Amino acid sequence: MNKTTATIRAGLARRYARERRFRRFGLGAIIVSMLFLFILLFTIFSQGVSGFSQTFIKLDVVLDEATLGVGPGATGEQLRNAGFAKAISQSLYTLFPDVSSRSDKRNLRALMSSNAPYRLMGIVMDDPSLLGQTYSGWFLADDDIDTYLKGHVDRSLPETDRRLKDQTLGWIDRLEAEGRIEKRFNTEFFTNNDSREPEQAGILGALMGSFFTMLVTLLLSFPIGVAAAIYLEEFAPKDNWFVDLIEVNINNLAAVPSIVFGLLGLAVFIQLFGVPRSTPLVGGLVLTLMTLPTIIIASRAALKAVPPSIREAALGMGASRVQTVFHHTLPLAMPGILTGTIIGMAQALGETAPLLMIGMIAFILSTPEGITDPATVLPVQVFLWSDSPERAFTEKTSAAIIVLLGFLILMNLLAVLFRKKFERRW
Secondary structure, rough: OHHHHHHHHHHHHHHHHHHHHHHHHHHHHHHHHHHHHHHHHHHHHHHHHHHHHEEEEEEEEEEEHHHHHOOOOHHHHHHOOOOHHHHHHHHHHHHOOOOOHHHHHHHHHOOOOOOHHHHHHHHHHHHHHHOOOOEEEEEOHHHHHHHHHHHOOOOOOHHHHHOOOHHHHHHHHHHOOOOOOOEEEOOOOEEEEEEOOOOHOOOOOHHHHHHHHHHHHHHHHHHHHHHHHHHHHOOOOOOOOOHHHHHHHHHHOOOOOOOHHHHHHHHHHHHHHOOOOEEEEEEEHHHHHHHHHHHHHHHHHHHHHHOOHHHHHHHHOOHHHHHHHHHHHHHHHHHHHHHHHHHHHHHHHOHHHHHHHOOOOOOOOOOOOOOOOOOOOOHHHHHHHOOOOOOHHHHHHHHHHHHHHHHHHHHHHHHHHHHHOOOOOO
């Protein structure tokens, strides 16, 4: 073996060794990334799954005139002023007749959520024939009771650390032994609005706010983005400084931090044009600005992917440029345009920072019914709950994140399905 051959083989060995190291580094990076993703998802799901269940306590409530202050035949106004809270308390005192002191009675009443009297009032107003009878039903337990029964509180800790007294734990044990405690699917999580009480808090208002905000974003960003892409790709003059400036700015806007769009919306839409604050309308306008670059870039790429022969054949048959675009080029590019639009909408759905700047962090108790009603959105709801001191809001936060991830996965799945269904290979 001569010297030249040995040098070549040594060089090849070093090159192959570098290639193997590069492959190992790449594989290691993928493994580490997947590991962190698994840890993140495991943490969210392990904490959030319990948020989809809630603890209920069964009570036998006497609905007589002595307790409620009203009898059969009472009007709606009389029922709204009836003593349903007293009826709930009396049912608890009946279960635990040995409780006599005022402080112990207060602790006993704390087993129940504060909405138990309102739930009972709604049941009686729906069926007034219950007046004068004993109603047996399930009512929400307090968030501390729910947290303890889900295993998030260590019973071996001292009373001062676990917030639940030994007396309260004894009451819980007794209710469990009598079959009066049950964990059920938490329908209130999807049917209630936000609340200061964790066991009553739900995401309905945030879901409707997200829906109206995304509706405004879609109705504005899709036609404007597609029209801009068609003009820049099909009609704009080439080698024109103004067109080049527009293209550079569109590409730069795609990398601008989202909070800048929030500041822009605060200064322009709210302060200059007077758009109502904390509404899906202003939220949709801000997210439209943020989503437009993504839709324009994706739409231009989809239009550029259409073979030039399609345009040439249409023009050769006598079609105008507008007819060529809207009858031939645009339909063939629509799968890619829809994919880019869905991805842009999914990005907008998960945004929080720009919406904080326009006031959608407000505490909203009512469900929005239109784009001008005060509202919040699901990512902001997650932010609000994560900052709450109550332990029960931890699982609520993770449960809301699971719902948000579900919507994001669904939207990305739709993008993949559209691409697979309508994709054409040339």
